[in-house]
Amino acid sequence: MSGELEWWLRLAAVPRLGGQAVSKIISRYPPHQLGKLEDTQLAALGLSQTQIKALRYPDRTTIDKCLAWADEPGRHILSLTDPRYPYLLKQISGAPPLLFVEGNPDVLMSPQLAIVGSRHASPDGLSLAHAFAKELVSQDVVVTSGLALGIDGRAHRGALDGGGVTVAVLGSGLERVYPAAHRKLADEIKEKGALVSELWPWSPPKPAFFPRRNRIISGLSVGVLVVEAALKSGSLITARLALEQGRDVFALPGSIHNPHAKGSNGLIKQGAYLVESVEEILSQVGTLAGCAINHQLDMSPAQVLQEQLPFPELLANVGNEARCVDVLAEICDEPVHEIMMQLLELELQGLVSAVPGGYVRTRRG
Known part of the structure; x- marks a missing residue:
């Protein structure tokens, strides 16, 4: 398995090679067979000469550091062909070829509902995020968010306070938890849930990483609940990505005098579901959440989707x-x-x- 993982890491290290390109390559050849191909065959797969060279002669420091990282207890690297790779995420365009996970990777296959919102939320918004997360986990739904200050953090905290499971998707490597104020929260999350990133574990947070993180948040989830969001915010990016991925988008209505509710109110005008209770969300997300609520899920969530x-x-x-x-x-x-x-x-x-x-x-x- 380590040999297969090494070739996945080699692919991930190739510059300017996105998830769509990787998916097309592995649909033709398993990663471990790429080393047996001629340059002309690799070029036919769409690789440039620079990319072919990077694949054949990777930076060993990067590969070895990742393999050493994954050898530590509670750490996992999931490739697209790993049976633990979350089915819903695999279906999105440009799915991450690799996921770095700390905690329990099995929770990624459970029904998840994303809760996102403003970093500068009102006290009411923070209270609602906590309450909705707490009630969702009581119905065996995993709460997924981005570990940011404000709504994200309160959603994670609500899930933990409710005795449930929560998943945090980071816009940095898992060894560089951001924001630093949430390092203790991150430690609590990985005890029962999981921390997730597509970035090398030592990667620092960068502005360009957060939209990429947002597509994973929505991709993992059956739906996205926006609690509070300003007109220009990362939460609206997550909502847009969710719509593109065919996910349901829910929004809590806010005061017209609250600048941090203008974005979420705008989503409602554009067709997002206006919700006031967890029951309204669960009745819409349908089969996947319903199976979890009834405690009759004999199949994995992936199998449920495939059957239904x-x-x-x-x-x-x-x-x-x-x-x-x-x-x-x-x-x-x-x-x-x-x-x-x-x-x-x-x-x-x-x-x-x-x-x-x-x-x-x-x-x-």
Whole structure:
């Protein structure tokens, strides 16, 4: 397994090689077979000469540090082909090739609801984030957020105070917990839940990393609850990404006099679900959360989705904004005619709708 993991780390270390490119490469060859390919074969996979050289002659310091990091108790590196890699996240466009996890990686396969919001939230907003998280975990739903100050931190705290499980996705490496004020909280989270990052463990926080973190937060979750958000905030980025990924977006209504509620109120105007209780959220997210609530989940969450939803990869890439057939075919790496047949079946089942410019997810889907 260490040999396979090393080749995954080599792929992750190749410069300017994103998740979509990696997915296409491994659909042709397992990572450990890449070293047996000729340069011409690697070039045919889309790799430049610089990238081929980086793959063949990686920075051993980076590889060895990662392998040593994963040897420590409670630390895990999950590749896209690892059975513990979360199914929902795997379905998004450009899924992270590797996830670095501290804590229990099995919780990533559980039904998750993301709670996000302002770093400068009002006392009411902080109280609501805590209360909603506490009630969600009482219904066996994992609360996922970004460990930021404000709403994120209160959501994690509410889940822990409720005796439940929470997942924190970081915009830094797991050895560089940010913000520093939440290091103790991070230690508590990994006792029962998990800390997650796609970055090398020693990576410092950078502004460019946080939108990438946000796509993982929404990608892991069946839905995103925005508690409070200003008009220009990372929470709105998370909500937009959730819509693109076909996830439900919920928002708590706030006072028109609260500048930190203008973004969440705007989401409601744009079609996000206005919710006032956990029950309203759970009734909408449907099958996955419902199975957890009833304590009758004999299958893994991934199996539930596969059993309940046809063409899950395609469905995961149809969101609230229209996407044309050609784009969906490219994302799913399927022929256009095959995607059209799948979309027709999804439309007949009421899961997607044809609109000018392509297809969108319906409320039911």
